[in-house]
């Protein structure tokens with residue numbers, strides 16, 4: 001699928017410094033910050049700095065360096081926040097069926113409470 005990226009989306013504005021954010025970790029290619037409407041005690045969003053709409057868009061177009069940086073940033077955030085022992089969840093919504101609100105790739109890191117079973 002050919003994705004077109006809207007550079008007026010809220011995360012693009014965060015990356016340009018036009019909107020403040022509660023940064024947890026910034027790397028060469030990625031930014032991790034706290035969700036403005038947390039659904040769990042720990043709710044952090046991790047985004048690539050590049051203009052990617054969804055996970056598949058990113059996976060098909062990003063460089064190996066961007067992909068490695070992104071995956072390692074997720075791991076580093078989990079380590080920093082200390083969620084490995086109790087468990088945590090990673091979610092990425094893509095497109096209409098998943099009700100993606102912001103059209104810039106993000107993964108949600110959720111933790112800090114029992115999250116329940118998501119899939120039956």
Ligand code: 5GP
Pocket residue numbers: 010019021022033034035036037038045092093099100101102103
């Ligand atoms: P989606 O539904 O696209 O997977 O999730 C988008 C997430 O972005 C939501 O959890 C929402 O609370 C969060 N969000 C929307 N606008 C902002 C914002 O301006 N700042 C931060 N930190 N999070 C936001």
